[in-house]
Amino acid sequence: MRIGIDMGGMSIKFGLVNKKNQIVDKIVIPTRLDIPAEKMIDYMTESVLELLEKHGLNIRDCAGIGIGSPGTVDDRRGEILYSNNFGWENVAIVTQMQERLPVPIKIANDADAAALGEVFAGVCKGVKSAVMLTLGTGVGGGVILDGKIFHGPLNGGVELGHMVIKAGGEQCTCGRKGCLEAYASATALLRMAKQAAGENPSSIMNRMCENRLENMDGVIPFEAAAIGDATAKKVIEEYEDNLATGIVNVVNIFRPEVVILGGGVAAQKENLTIPLEEKVKRFCFGGGHGEIARIVTSELGNDAGIIGAAALTIV
Amino acid sequence: MRIGIDMGGMSIKFGLVNKKNQIVDKIVIPTRLDIPAEKMIDYMTESVLELLEKHGLNIRDCAGIGIGSPGTVDDRRGEILYSNNFGWENVAIVTQMQERLPVPIKIANDADAAALGEVFAGVCKGVKSAVMLTLGTGVGGGVILDGKIFHGPLNGGVELGHMVIKAGGEQCTCGRKGCLEAYASATALLRMAKQAAGENPSSIMNRMCENRLENMDGVIPFEAAAIGDATAKKVIEEYEDNLATGIVNVVNIFRPEVVILGGGVAAQKENLTIPLEEKVKRFCFGGGHGEIARIVTSELGNDAGIIGAAALTIV
Numbered sequence: 001m002r003i004g005i006d007m008g009g010m011s012i013k014f015g016l017v018n019k020k021n022q023i024v025d026k027i028v029i030p031t032r033l034d035i036p037a038e039k040m041i042d043y044m045t046e047s048v049l050e051l052l053e054k055h056g057l058n059i060r061d062c063a064g065i066g067i068g069s070p071g072t073v074d075d076r077r078g079e080i081l082y083s084n085n086f087g088w089e090n091v092a093i094v095t096q097m098q099e100r101l102p103v104p105i106k107i108a109n110d111a112d113a114a115a116l117g118e119v120f121a122g123v124c125k126g127v128k129s130a131v132m133l134t135l136g137t138g139v140g141g142g143v144i145l146d147g148k149i150f151h152g153p154l155n156g157g158v159e160l161g162h163m164v165i166k167a168g169g170e171q172c173t174c175g176r177k178g179c180l181e182a183y184a185s186a187t188a189l190l191r192m193a194k195q196a197a198g199e200n201p202s203s204i205m206n207r208m209c210e211n212r213l214e215n216m217d218g219v220i221p222f223e224a225a226a227i228g229d230a231t232a233k234k235v236i237e238e239y240e241d242n243l244a245t246g247i248v249n250v251v252n253i254f255r256p257e258v259v260i261l262g263g264g265v266a267a268q269k270e271n272l273t274i275p276l277e278e279k280v281k282r283f284c285f286g287g288g289h290g291e292i293a294r295i296v297t298s299e300l301g302n303d304a305g306i307i308g309a310a311a312l313t314i315v
Numbered sequence: 316m317r318i319g320i321d322m323g324g325m326s327i328k329f330g331l332v333n334k335k336n337q338i339v340d341k342i343v344i345p346t347r348l349d350i351p352a353e354k355m356i357d358y359m360t361e362s363v364l365e366l367l368e369k370h371g372l373n374i375r376d377c378a379g380i381g382i383g384s385p386g387t388v389d390d391r392r393g394e395i396l397y398s399n400n401f402g403w404e405n406v407a408i409v410t411q412m413q414e415r416l417p418v419p420i421k422i423a424n425d426a427d428a429a430a431l432g433e434v435f436a437g438v439c440k441g442v443k444s445a446v447m448l449t450l451g452t453g454v455g456g457g458v459i460l461d462g463k464i465f466h467g468p469l470n471g472g473v474e475l476g477h478m479v480i481k482a483g484g485e486q487c488t489c490g491r492k493g494c495l496e497a498y499a500s501a502t503a504l505l506r507m508a509k510q511a512a513g514e515n516p517s518s519i520m521n522r523m524c525e526n527r528l529e530n531m532d533g534v535i536p537f538e539a540a541a542i543g544d545a546t547a548k549k550v551i552e553e554y555e556d557n558l559a560t561g562i563v564n565v566v567n568i569f570r571p572e573v574v575i576l577g578g579g580v581a582a583q584k585e586n587l588t589i590p591l592e593e594k595v596k597r598f599c600f601g602g603g604h605g606e607i608a609r610i611v612t613s614e615l616g617n618d619a620g621i622i623g624a625a626a627l628t629i630v
Binding site: 072081089128129145151152153154155156157158159160162163164165166167168169174175176178241242245248249251253254257283284287289290291292293 | 387396397404443444460466467468469470471472473474475477478479480481482483484489490491493556557560563564566567568569570571572598599600601602604605606607608
C-alpha cells in the first residue's frame with residue numbers, strides 16, 4: 001500500500017493506493033492558511049497515520065508516500081520553494097514528515113503528479129511519454145518522458161501554462177502578458193464567453209445563464225455552440241484556436257506520444273479533442289513528415305493527482 | 316579520430332576531429348541539389364575517405380562518423396525524413412554510407428549537433444543541460460539534457476524556432492503565424508531594421524547602408540543603436556524583447572542550466588546577452604524562487620556543427 005497526497009488551496013486529499021494503482025480509500029482535510037506551515041504539515045502527518053489505521057495498517061505497511069503540491073517544488077531536496085496558494089516559502093515538507101513517517105517520501109508539482117497518474121493508471125497507461133495540460137483556473141503542465149516526470153535540470157518547474165503564445169496580449173497572473181494560461185484556462189473561456197454574451201444580447205448564452213453573466217460557466221458556451229448559437233460558436237472556435245496554438249507548440253517542442261487534457265474543460269471529451277486534433281495536425285512543424293501526438297482527455301479526473309503522487313516513490 | 320559532417324544548403328563540411336574535440340583538418344564540397352540524394356551521398360562518402368587518406372588514415376582508424384543535417388531526422392533509423400533545403404524525403408543516409416564506411420555512423424538535426432558541440436567542447440564544456448538557439452536565416456533550436464541531445468519521443472524534431480510567441484503575427488515559413496523564428500531570426504532583425512529605416516529617413520541606419528535598404532545587415536542596427544540612433548535603438552529593443560519572450564518560454568519549459576545563442580546575431584556577445592539576462596530574469600515564472608539559466612553566446616561558431624556531429628557516436 002502507498003499513500004498519495006493531493007494538496008489544494010481549499011483541501012488536502014489523502015488516498016490509500018494499492019498495487020494496482022487503485023484508490024482503496026480517501027480522506028480529505030481542509031487547507032488551513034491561517035496556521036504556520038509546520039502545523040499544517042503536522043495535521044497532514046496525522047491524516048496519513050489515521051488513513052492507515054482505519055485499514056488496520058501502520059506506517060511499516062506503507063511502501064511510500066507521495067505529495068503533489070501546487071507551486072514551485074524542489075523534488076531533489078523535498079521542499080516546497082514557493083506556493084502562491086499556500087503562501088509558503090522554502091518549506092522542507094519531506095524532512096518534517098519523515099520524522100514521524102519513516103518511509104520513502106517524494107514530492108512533485110501537482111500538475112506533474114496528475115500527468116504521472118494518467119500515464120501510470122489512466123488514459124495513457126503504458127505510454128512512455130506524454131504531456132498533460134490541465135485546463136482549470138490556470139493551465140497546469142506536466143511532462144512525462146521515459147515514464148518519469150521531467151522536472152527540468154534547474155529548479156523552478158516546467159510551466160507550460162506560462163509559455164507566451166501572444167506577446168503583449170492578455171495579462172497573466174505570472175506578470176507576463178499573453179501566456180497560454182491567459183487564453184486556454186477555464187478562466188479564459190469564461191472571460192471570453194461573458195464578453196461575447198454581453199456584446200451579443202441575442203446570444204442564447206445569455207438565456208442559459210439567466211441573463212446574469214456571473215452565472216456563466218465553462219459548459220454553457222459548448223452547449224450553446226452545439227445548438228447553433230453563432231456567438232458561442234465563435235467563442236469556442238477562438239478558444240480552441242488558442243489551445244491548439246499551445247498544443248502545437250508543445251508538440252513542436254517535446255514530440256510526445258500523447259497530449260492529455262485535464263481539468264474542467266476536458267469534460268467536453270471528443271467535443272474538444274476532435275476539432276483540436278484537426279487543427280494541430282494542420283500546423284505541426286514538418287506536417288506529414290513527422291509523427292504527431294494523439295490528443296486525449298483525462299480518465300482519472302480529480303483522482304489523477306492522488307494516484308500520480310502515490311506513484312512518485314516507485315518511478 | 317572521428318569525422319563530423321555539417322550539411323548545409325550551400326556546402327557540406329567535413330572535419331577530422333581528435334580526442335580533444337579539436338578540428339584537425341576540414342574539407343568542404345558544394346551541395347548539389349541537381350543530382351539524386353544517392354549520388355550526393357556517394358560524394359560525401361568519398362569526401363570522408365579523402366579526408367582520412369590526406370592524413371595517412373583509413374576507415375579503420377576512424378572511431379565514428381556523425382552527420383548534422385538540416386530538416387527532420389529520424390536519429391534511430393538514421394534517415395533524413397524531410398529536408399526542405401535539400402529537397403530530400405526519406406533518405407536512408409546512414410545505411411547507404413555504412414556500406415563503404417563500416418564504422419558507427421549517427422545522424423542528428425544540425426541545430427542539435429551544434430548544441431552538442433558547444434556542450435562538448437565550446438562555451439558550455441562540462442554543462443549537463445543547455446538549450447541553444449541559433450539566430451540565423453531561421454531560428455534553430457537544440458536541447459541538451461544529461462549531456463545528450465533531446466530528440467523527443469516521436470520523430471519530427473524539437474523545433475523551438477517554431478514555437479508561436481505571437482499568435483496571428485508575422486507569417487512564418489512553416490505555415491504558422493507568429494513563430495519565434497519570424498521575430499528573432501537574423502532575417503526578422505533585417506526586416507524590422509529595413510522597415511524602421513525606411514519610415515525614418517533621418518535614421519543613421521540609412522547612411523550606414525548607403526541609402527540602399529538592400530545593403531542592410533544584422534550589424535548595422537546594433538552599431539547605429541550604439542551611437543545613439545533612436546530608430547535603431549527602438550529596433551534593437553523590440554528585437555531583444557521578442558527574443559527574450561522566446562528565451563523566457565524556453566526557461567519556463569526546460570529549466571536548462573544555460574541558454575546558448577548562436578548564429579550571426581550572436582556575434583554581438585554581451586551587447587546582446589546583458590540586456591537579455593535582465594529581461595529574462597524579470598519575467599521567468601517563479602522569479603527569485605526558481606533558478607534561472609545563464610545566457611551566453613556560442614564559442615565555436617561555425618565549427619560547432621562539425622564538432623557536435625563528431626561527438627554523436629560517443630554520447
